[in-house]
Amino acid sequence: MLPDQIGFTCAACHTGQIEYRGTSLRIDGAPAITDLGKFRNALELALAQTDAVPGRFTRFAKRVLAEAHSAEQAAQLQGRLQALLAKIQQVKTITDTVADRNVEEGFARLDALNRIGTQVFFIDLLGAKSQGFDATANLAATTAPVNYPHIWNTHWFTWVQYDASILQPMFRNAGEALGVSAKINLVNPATTLYKSSIPVQGLYDVEKLLAGKNPHSGIPGFTGLRSPMWPEDILGTIDQARKERGRALYQDMCQGCHLAPVNEPGFWTDKRWQPPNAADERYLKLVEIPVAAIGTDPGQASILGTRQISLPSYLGVAGTPNESRTIVTTTFGAALAAVVDKTTNLWYDEHHLTEEDRDRLNGHRPNLLQTKGIYKARPLNGIWATAPFLHNGSVPNIYALLSPVEERPKTFCLGNREYDPEKFGYRTECAAGTFQLDTTIPGNLNTGHEFRNGPIGNGVIGRALSHQERLDLIEFLKSL
Ligand code: HEC
Numbered sequence: 017m018l019p020d021q022i023g024f025t026c027a028a029c030h031t032g033q034i035e036y037r038g039t040s041l042r043i044d045g046a047p048a049i050t051d052l053g054k055f056r057n058a059l060e061l062a063l064a065q066t067d068a069v070p071g072r073f074t075r076f077a078k079r080v081l082a083e084a085h086s087a088e089q090a091a092q093l094q095g096r097l098q099a100l101l102a103k104i105q106q107v108k109t110i111t112d113t114v115a116d117r118n119v120e121e122g123f124a125r126l127d128a129l130n131r132i133g134t135q136v137f138f139i140d141l142l143g144a145k146s147q148g149f150d151a152t153a154n155l156a157a158t159t160a161p162v163n164y165p166h167i168w169n170t171h172w173f174t175w176v177q178y179d180a181s182i183l184q185p186m187f188r189n190a191g192e193a194l195g196v197s198a199k200i201n202l203v204n205p206a207t208t209l210y211k212s213s214i215p216v217q218g219l220y221d222v223e224k225l226l227a228g229k230n231p232h233s234g235i236p237g238f239t240g241l242r243s244p245m246w247p248e249d250i251l252g253t254i255d256q257a258r259k260e261r262g263r264a265l266y267q268d269m270c271q272g273c274h275l276a277p278v279n280e281p282g283f284w285t286d287k288r289w290q291p292p293n294a295a296d297e298r299y300l301k302l303v304e305i306p307v308a309a310i311g312t313d314p315g316q317a318s319i320l321g322t323r324q325i326s327l328p329s330y331l332g333v334a335g336t337p338n339e340s341r342t343i344v345t346t347t348f349g350a351a352l353a354a355v356v357d358k359t360t361n362l363w364y365d366e367h368h369l370t371e372e373d374r375d376r377l378n379g380h381r382p383n384l385l386q387t388k389g390i391y392k393a394r395p396l397n398g399i400w401a402t403a404p405f406l407h408n409g410s411v412p413n414i415y416a417l418l419s420p421v422e423e424r425p426k427t428f429c430l431g432n433r434e435y436d437p438e439k440f441g442y443r444t445e446c447a448a449g450t451f452q453l454d455t456t457i458p459g460n461l462n463t464g465h466e467f468r469n470g471p472i473g474n475g476v477i478g479r480a481l482s483h484q485e486r487l488d489l490i491e492f493l494k495s496l
C-alpha cells in the first residue's frame with residue numbers, strides 16, 4: 017500500500033489571477049503568478065517547526081489524529097514526520113551541490129522538465145540497488161525556467177510543450193504527475209515495478225474536461241476550456257479603428273506563424289489541421305521555428321534531447337548498457353517516455369482495459385517524443401491574460417515583445433498581479449516579496465522574436481514596428 021499524500025493538481029500552476037483597480041479576475045488555464053520555490057521552502061520550514069517548536073507537534077497531532085489519541089499514536093505520527101524531514105534533508109544535501117548552477121525560477125515560472133527529471137530519476141531512484149548505480153548521477157540543476165503555459169485548446173494540437181516535444185496527452189499528464197511527486201516504485205524489483213499512485217483515470221477525466229467536444233463536429237469551434245475574452249467593462253473598450261489597423265498588421269506580420277485568428281473561418285480550414293484519425297478527430301500541427309531562427313533563449317529546447325540519464329537495467333528501459341550490463345544510459349526524453357509508458361500500461365493492465373479504451377485514454381495518440389531544437393508558435397487567442405511572454409517569461413508585456421531587444425526591460429519584477437492594460441501585462445515595479453528577473457543570465461535571455469529593420473534571421477522575424485503600430489496590434493490582440 018502506498019501511503020496517502022497530498023500534492024498539486026493542474027490548477028496550482030495553470031490558474032491565473034489578474035487584479036485591476038480593485039477588481040479580481042480569476043482565469044482558468046492562464047499562468048499562475050505563484051512562486052513554488054518560495055512555497056516549498058515555507059512548507060519545509062513549517063514542517064520542521066512542527067517537529068521542533070514546543071507545543072506545535074501536540075497541536076498538529078490533535079488535528080491529524082483527533083482530540084483524543086494515544087501516546088503511541090502520537091509517537092508514530094512524529095516518527096513519520098521525522099522520517100519525512102530526514103528525507104527532505106537528504107535530498108537537499110545532494111541537490112545543494114548543484115544549487116550554484118540553478119537559475120532562480122521566481123514567480124510564474126518553473127523549470128518543469130528539469131524538475132521532472134530530478135524527481136523521477138534522482139529522488140524516486142534513491143536507494144535503488146543495482147551494481148554500480150548511483151542516482152546522484154542523474155541530478156541536474158534547474159537551468160531553464162519557463163512561464164507556466166496557458167492550456168486552452170492544447171488538447172487539439174499535435175505536439176505540445178514549448179519545444180513541441182510531446183504528442184500524447186496521457187504521457188504529458190502522467191509525466192507531470194510524476195514530476196509533482198506521485199509515488200512510483202522504481203527501486204524494488206521484488207514488488208511490482210512501475211506501480212504508482214498516479215490517478216490515471218482522473219488525468220483522463222481532467223483532459224476530457226479541458227478538451228471539450230470534437231471542434232470539427234458541427235460548426236467548427238473550441239469548447240471545453242475556452243480562452244478568456246477581453247473584459248471591456250473592466251479593462252476598457254476596444255478602439256475599433258485601431259483594432260482594424262492592427263488586424264491588417266497581424267495578417268501581414270504574424271499570421272504566417274500564429275495562424276488566422278481562431279474566431280475566423282480561415283483558422284478552421286488551415287491545411288495544418290491533420291486529416292481525421294480513426295476516432296474522427298483532427299489535430300492542429302502548429303508552426304515550429306528552429307531556435308537559431310527565432311533567437312529566443314535556447315535552454316528549454318535542449319533539455320529532453322541532451323540531458324543524460326542512467327538507470328538500473330532491471331527497469332527494462334532501452335539504452336546503452338555499461339560493461340557489466342547493470343546500468344543503461346539514454347537521453348532524458350527517451351528515459352521519461354519509457355518510464356511513463358510502462359507506468360500507464362501497468363495501470364491499464366491492472367484495470368483490464370481493452371485496446372480501444374487504452375487508445376481513448378491516450379488521447380488517440382502514440383507515445384512519441386521529438387527533440388528538434390524548436391519552439392512552437394501558438395494561436396494568440398486569450399494572450400492578453402498570459403503575461404509574462406516568451407517561453408521563459410523574459411518579456412513582461414506585449415508592448416515590449418513588439419519592441420527591439422534594446423528597448424525591452426533588462427530587469428523587471430514578477431509577482432505583482434496588478435494589470436497594465438496599455439502594455440498588456442502585469443505591472444513590473446519591484447516591491448518586498450517580488451522576484452527580480454535578470455535577462456542577462458543564460459536561461460533568462462530576452463532575445464529573439466524581434467521586429468527590426470534589416471535582414472531576417474538570427475532572431476529577427478519582421479521589420480521594425482512604430483509606437484502606433486505596436487498599439488494597433490495590441491488593440492487587435494484584445495479581440496482574439
Ligand atoms: C507544478 C506546476 C504544474 C502542474 C501541477 C501542471 N502543469 Fe502543465 N505545465 C507546467 C509547465 C511549467 C509546463 C511547460 C513545460 C515546458 O514546455 O517546458 C506545462 C505544460 C503543460 C501543457 C502544454 C502546453 C503547451 O502549450 O505546450 C499542458 C496542456 C498542460 N501543462 C496541462 C496540464 C494538466 C492537464 C495538468 C494536470 C494533470 C498540469 N498541466 C499540471 C506546469 C504545471
Ligand code: HEC
Pocket residue numbers: 178265266269270271272273274304305310312313391392393394396399402404405406407408414417465477478489
Ligand atoms: C517566424 C514566425 C513568427 C512570426 C512571424 C511571429 N511569431 Fe510570435 N512567436 C513565434 C514563436 C516560435 C514563438 C515562441 C517563442 C518562444 O517562446 O521562445 C512566438 C511567441 C509569441 C508570443 C508569446 C506567446 C507566449 O505564450 O508567451 C506572442 C505574444 C507572439 N509571438 C506574438 C506575435 C505577434 C503579435 C506577431 C506579429 C507582429 C508575431 N508573434 C509574429 C513565431 C512567430
